[in-house]
Amino acid sequence: MKLKLMTIILAGLVSQSVMASTVVERKAMREAEAKIVEAAEQTKATCGNAELAVSVNWDEYRSMISANEKVLQDNRYQGQWVLSHTADRNTSVFEALSNICNDDEDYKEVIAELSAVVITPKPAFTDSDSSFKLDGTTLVIESGHRMNRSASDFVRPIKQLF
Template identity: 45%
Template sequence: MKKTLLTAAICTLLATTAHAGVKDKKAIKAAEAGIATEIAKVKTACGNAALEVNVSWDEYKAMIKANEAVLKENREQTQWIYAQGGQRTISTLESLAKICADDEDYKEEIANLTKVIVTPKAEYKDYKSEFTLDGTVLHAKTGHRMTRSASDFTKRLKALY
């Protein structure tokens, strides 16, 4: 009887882990599809010859592991975290496109942007995203726990230029 229960518990654990893995992969794929759409919009609005966006999903995975207790306490699911990371990246790109549409001077500068590198903040409770500019590379260190819209990032992005 004990062997049967143990076997059932292990099978359930493996099935749950596999299921979570699939949900995570689907959340990342959906995020990447949305990001690709926004990249095209930024190129059109700002005139970037090339623009690459790299989201460090491995760093998100490490952040999730490091914040396991907090996530469990808040009943957060990992696929939600990946989806929010994607959504915040999309909002960043939307903000850049809106800035270009509204102001020719910013458009001229943002057109030089060649890469956006997105990493998560280490602490899950840290909700505020931070941006830095290194030449033609925008570094976005994303916060967590809530979604953001393009207007939430506009002032901070403009301040980089």
């Protein structure tokens, strides 16, 4: 009887910690998304985009975190940090776009044609470089991890797209 009771209590504790982790991750995603959308709105206003829809592929982020669980543990890094740093890195991308639009009318003209931005994670947590490609009028960002980036880090690779 005691063993059965201990098993039930242990199962309850495990499920509560999983739920708590999910809540922490959801909060991190919501906060990151709010920051990214705010930065995109600023870019839209600066560059003159008619629309600039933003989507972050959170399912791919969760899969990347799961696939890199050991690396994250070895680096004493938590999954929710990966999610929240998504905002830091990608708001810098939007800041770079705005800076380019402020500095150069020719680039502003082509950046204004962007209608969407899709953000996905690099598969390896150890890959700190972000990469960019155009798919029609959609800017696809494959976001790196771990290291913070500033807008100046992204100006050259973004300009190379055009």
